[in-house]
Every structure is written in structure tokens, then in C-alpha cells.
Amino acid sequence: MAPSLNPTALLRLLGSWNTGTLPAYRELADVVRLLVMDGRIPLDVALPSERALAQSLGVSRTTVTAAYASLREQGFLTAGQGSRGRTCIPHRSVPASMPGLAAPEGLLDLAYASLPAAGEAVHRAFADALTELPALLPGFGYDAMGVAALREAIADKYTADGVPTAPSQILVTSGAQHALNIVLRTLAGKQDRVMVEHPTYPNALDAIRAAGCRVLPVALPAGTSPAWDIDAMVTAMSQQRPAMAYLVPDFHNPTGRIMSDLQRRRLARAAASAGTVLVVDETLRGLNLDGVRTAPMSAFSPAVVSIGSLSKSHWAGLRTGWIRADEDLVARFIAARTVMDLGGPVVEQLAAARLIRSFSDPLDARLEELRHNRESLLRLLEQHLPEWEVEMPKGGLTVWCRLPSPCSTALTVLAPDFGVRLAAGPRFGVGGAFEHYLRVPFTLPPEQLDVAVRALRTAQDKLDTSPQLRRTLKPERPAAVA
Ligand SMILES: Cc1ncc(COP(=O)(O)O)c(C=O)c1O
Structure with a gap:
């Protein structure tokens, strides 16, 4: 016979489960589920009979029946024909938070900061690319450096931005993440900082961790003036001599900050004297919501390695990014790249070249939409979560919020019950930092942001009224984030 849990023991574990914010059966089922997930109720034990538990809790038997039914439905209780159900863990073929997957249908996704394809432009660019394809079909189709038309378009973009660039300085990649992996493999050895x-x-x-390197974190200041602590970075570089620095100065993810030209110049100088390669991720540079003018980091030193991508400005489904560096480095990057893959798909690259050459109108529309979303999100947060401290992002796609208590992970575990998927603050740091923070993207339209922020309010209320719940909530596995 399976071991069983008596009502008194369960009562002790449940603590103050009934906060009154949801129907009692939901709250009871939620807390039991979390206790099972947390290992505090062991697997394969029989829960008390409905009648005994209802009596001990002082609730109606219907409440317990409904709670057990909900647990059965979610896969946390066996069906238990004639006998009492036993605790178990659901087996899903595709777990909801499997790395690399966006939110399942029905959840509002605030873990991915990404937008649908910009208007008709992407579709049109693919149609145009197909008309150019026949000219390339006689070739082998392998091109580890990237299709010439795209390298030229990217180089011209840099030149127009004030950094003269030749197509031979561009290596096309399958997105910025691929680019970073190529750069890490080339420039940073195991144990390097x-x-x-x-x-x-x-x-x-x-x-960085997967490359076997050691992360050297330098805190961004809590306030935005200055937005970067350049003194701390200069000290870290001169004392610790990191092999490379990975920075997002152009609408930093998650804060949306932009680094001033003065700060860029100081950093470039300090990196040169420390022998640190500055690797600058410009994936979000195009999302300049307030029209702030800055020079790309590569304008301050020819040794800077820039990474770019069309994922945020156009569409992540293009899987097209690049590295800009001096030609010698590009040759080393190509050698590193061919260990992983032998080039990108040709039609995507032709479409990307089209988009880069003719994208000003859809980008303007995208920026207008993002400004509107940003305004809506800031207003909603002020209205429904006034105790959260919100930093106004200058660009990019996200707002970085300081929570009144260290409950980011608990909120993230609880939020799907209220229809929202989140990425917890600690995902953005090392050593468990940022439990006090949450990144909220403004990539959803205002109507959906409204629903999402109200859901966050309900989840926050539930946590505020149930310290027991906060302690028991642990993530199954880190959420997929973009
Ligand atoms: C700063 C930054 N770099 C890189 C990426 C990923 O880019 P890609 O889709 O091109 O790999 C993202 C996506 O969120 C990002 O925010």
C-alpha cells in the first residue's frame, strides 16, 4: 500500500494557503502543487481523503473535491480508481518552459522581447530574393563569409553611420547569438575572463559560460546619470585583464540605456591599454526611440568587434546577423565558423540585403508603434503597480523594473497561472543577483499589455499576502529568453 499523508501533516505544510485572491479550491490546489514540485510533499504518497481534509481545513468537501480534480487534471495526482489519488509529477512531451521555445498558446509572452515581422516588407523581400536566386544557383551554395550582396549592404550601412567599412570586413552569421559564439571561440580561451x-x-x-570562460560582471549604476560606471570598467580591465568585454552600449538589454560618446571613447582607450577586445552587440541599435545621436563603438577604435542582427529591427525568423571587424580577425572568425557550420542559407541572405537597402519606411512605422507601446506600458505600470520603480528606456524593447521585495523568481513561477510568461531578474545576472528586478518588454500591443500588467498585479498581490507561497515557489528550469 502506498504511504499516506495525514491531514495534520498536510495542514502544517499548507500554512496560510487561503489568501482569498482566487477561488479556495484553486488556492488549495496551487499550494499542494507547489509543495509537490518543491519535494516537500514526497511523490507517490496518498493525500488525505476528501472528507478528512475538508474537516481539518474547515472548508466544504466540494472545495477539496475540486482541488483534487484540478491536481489530477494537471497531472499532480494519479486517477486513483476507488482508492485515494497519489502524488506524481506530470509527464509532458514538450515542457512549457523548454529552452528555446516561446510561450505555449494562450500565454502572453513577456520572456521574449521580440516583434512579429515588420509589415509586408519581409514577405516582399523574400519574393524579390527569389527573383535574384537563379543568378546564384550555378554556384555551390557554400559561402562561409556570406553572400556578397548582403556583405555590401551591411558595410554600406556602417559607412553611412560614420564608420567606413569594406565588405571584406563583414562576416554574415545566423544571428547575433551565432556571431557571439564565433567570437568567443576565436578570442577567449577556457578560464579567460x-x-x-x-x-x-x-x-x-x-x-560565455558554455565557452568555459569566467564572467567578470561590472555593475551598472542604479541611477542613469551616469548610465555606465566607466571608472569601474576601467579598473576591472586594468586589474583583471579580461580577454574580451561583451557590451551592449546601444539600448542595453535589459535597461534600454544608451552609452554616451564620451564614455565610448574612454572605454575604447582603456580596453586598448589593457589588451581587452571590446565586443559590442548592436542588435538593438536600430531601435532608437528618442532619436539620440551616438557614434557606433567602432568609430572609436579599429580594434572593436561589432555584432549586429536583423532579429529586432526586422524579424528574428530571418536568422541573419553579422560580425564587423578588421580583415585579419574576420579571417580567424571564418576559420572558427567552419567548425560549426559552412555558411548561411542563400535566400534569407538575399532577402536580408533587400531589407537593409530599403528599410527606412517599415522601420519608422516600427519605431512609432514601439513608442506607443512603451508609453502604454509605463502608464499601466504606474497605474497598477505603483510600488515598482521603473526605469525609462531610451530605446530597445524592454523596461527594467525594481520590485519592492526580492520576489522576481516567485513571480515568474506564479505568472503562468495568470496567463503570463516571464523571465526572472536573476537570468540577467550572475550569482543569483537581480531577484529584486523584472524585465518587462513592450513588444505586445497595448490591449495585451493591459491584460498582462493586470495579471502581474494579481500575481504580486498573491505573493504579498502569502509569504509561504513565496518560499515554496522554485523554477522548474530557466525560461527561454530573447
Ligand atoms: C542584446 C541581444 N543580442 C542578441 C540577441 C539575439 O539575436 P539573434 O536573434 O540575432 O541571435 C538579442 C535578442 O534578444 C539581444 O537582445
């Missing part, structure tokens, strides 16, 4: 802003982009942190 890589300096990062803290917080920073989670997938970059994962790539």
Missing part, C-alpha cells in the same frame, strides 16, 4: 555589464543579456551569459 570576459567582462560584462551587470545586468546583461542572458543568452550572452550562457554563451
Whole structure:
């Protein structure tokens, strides 16, 4: 016979489960589920009978029946024909938070900061690309450096931005994440230090760790003036001599900050004297919501390695990014790249070249939409979550919020119950930092942001009234983030 849990023991574990913010059966089922997930109720034990538990809790039997039914439905209780159900863990073929997957249908996704394809432009660019394809079909189709038309378009973009660039300085990649992995493989050996802003982009942190490097975090100041602590970065570089620094000076992810030209100049100078290669991720540079004018980091030193991507300005489905560097480095990057893959798909590159050459109108429309979304999100947060401190982003796609208590992970675990998927603050840092922070993207339209922020309010209320819940909530696995 399976071991069983008596009502008194369960009562003790449940603590103050009934906060009154949801129907009692939901709250009871939620807390039991979390206790099972947390290992505090062991697997394969029989829960008390409905009658005994209802009596001990002082609730109606219907409440317990409904709670058990909900647990069964979610896969946390066996069907238990004739006998009492036993605790178990659901087996899903595709877990909701599997790395690399966006939110399942029905959830509002605030973990991905990404937009649908910009208007008709992307579709049109693919149609045009197909008309250019026949000219390339006689070739082998392998091109580790990238299709010439795209390298020329990217180089011209840099030149127009004030940094004269030849197509031979551009290596086309399958997105910025691929570019960063190529750069890490080339420039940073195992155990080398890589300096990062803290917080920073989670997938970059994962790539740095996966390359066997040591992350050297330098905190961004709590306030925005100055937005970067350049003195701390200069000291870290001169004392710790990191092999490279991964930085997002152009609408930093997650804060949306922009680095001033003065700060760029100081950093470039300090990196040169420390022997640190500055690797600058410009994926979000095009999302300049307030029209702030700055020079690209590569304008301050020819040794800067720039990474770019069309994922945020155009569409992540293009899977097209690049590295800009001096020609010798590009040759080393190509050698590193061919260990992983032998080139990108040709039609995507032709479409990307089209988009870069003719994208000003759809980008203007995208910026207008993002400004509107940003305004809506800031207003909604002020209205529904006034205790959250919100930093006004100058560009990019996200707002970085300081929470009144260290509950970011708990909110993230709870939020799907209220229809929202989040990425917890600690994903953006090392050593468990940023439990006090949450990144909220403004990539959803205002009507959906309204629903999402109200859901966050309900989740925050639930946590505020149930310290027990906050302690028991642990993530299954880190959420996929972009
Ligand atoms: C700063 C930054 N770098 C890189 C990426 C990923 O870019 P890609 O889709 O081109 O790999 C993102 C996506 O969110 C990002 O915010």
C-alpha cells in the first residue's frame, strides 16, 4: 500500500494557503502543487481523503473535491480508481518552459522581447530574393563569409553611420547569438575572463559560460546619470585583464540605456591599454526611440568587434546577423565558423540585403508603434503597480523594473497561472543577483499589455499576502529568453 499523508501533516505544510485572491479550491490546489514540485510533499504518497481534509481545513468537501480534480487534471495526482489519488509529477512531451521555445498558446509572452515581422516588407523581400536566386544557383551554395550582396549592404550601412567599412570586413552569421559564439571561440580561451555589464543579456551569459570562460560582471549604476560606471570598467580591465568585454552600449538589454560618446571613447582607450577586445552587440541599435545621436563603438577604435542582427529591427525568423571587424580577425572568425557550420542559407541572405537597402519606411512605422507601446506600458505600470520603480528606456524593447521585495523568481513561477510568461531578474545576472528586478518588454500591443500588467498585479498581490507561497515557489528550469 502506498504511504499516506495525514491531514495534520498536510495542514502544517499548507500554512496560510487561503489568501482569498482566487477561488479556495484553486488556492488549495496551487499550494499542494507547489509543495509537490518543491519535494516537500514526497511523490507517490496518498493525500488525505476528501472528507478528512475538508474537516481539518474547515472548508466544504466540494472545495477539496475540486482541488483534487484540478491536481489530477494537471497531472499532480494519479486517477486513483476507488482508492485515494497519489502524488506524481506530470509527464509532458514538450515542457512549457523548454529552452528555446516561446510561450505555449494562450500565454502572453513577456520572456521574449521580440516583434512579429515588420509589415509586408519581409514577405516582399523574400519574393524579390527569389527573383535574384537563379543568378546564384550555378554556384555551390557554400559561402562561409556570406553572400556578397548582403556583405555590401551591411558595410554600406556602417559607412553611412560614420564608420567606413569594406565588405571584406563583414562576416554574415545566423544571428547575433551565432556571431557571439564565433567570437568567443576565436578570442577567449577556457578560464579567460570576459567582462560584462551587470545586468546583461542572458543568452550572452550562457554563451560565455558554455565557452568555459569566467564572467567578470561590472555593475551598472542604479541611477542613469551616469548610465555606465566607466571608472569601474576601467579598473576591472586594468586589474583583471579580461580577454574580451561583451557590451551592449546601444539600448542595453535589459535597461534600454544608451552609452554616451564620451564614455565610448574612454572605454575604447582603456580596453586598448589593457589588451581587452571590446565586443559590442548592436542588435538593438536600430531601435532608437528618442532619436539620440551616438557614434557606433567602432568609430572609436579599429580594434572593436561589432555584432549586429536583423532579429529586432526586422524579424528574428530571418536568422541573419553579422560580425564587423578588421580583415585579419574576420579571417580567424571564418576559420572558427567552419567548425560549426559552412555558411548561411542563400535566400534569407538575399532577402536580408533587400531589407537593409530599403528599410527606412517599415522601420519608422516600427519605431512609432514601439513608442506607443512603451508609453502604454509605463502608464499601466504606474497605474497598477505603483510600488515598482521603473526605469525609462531610451530605446530597445524592454523596461527594467525594481520590485519592492526580492520576489522576481516567485513571480515568474506564479505568472503562468495568470496567463503570463516571464523571465526572472536573476537570468540577467550572475550569482543569483537581480531577484529584486523584472524585465518587462513592450513588444505586445497595448490591449495585451493591459491584460498582462493586470495579471502581474494579481500575481504580486498573491505573493504579498502569502509569504509561504513565496518560499515554496522554485523554477522548474530557466525560461527561454530573447
Ligand atoms: C542584446 C541581444 N543580442 C542578441 C540577441 C539575439 O539575436 P539573434 O536573434 O540575432 O541571435 C538579442 C535578442 O534578444 C539581444 O537582445
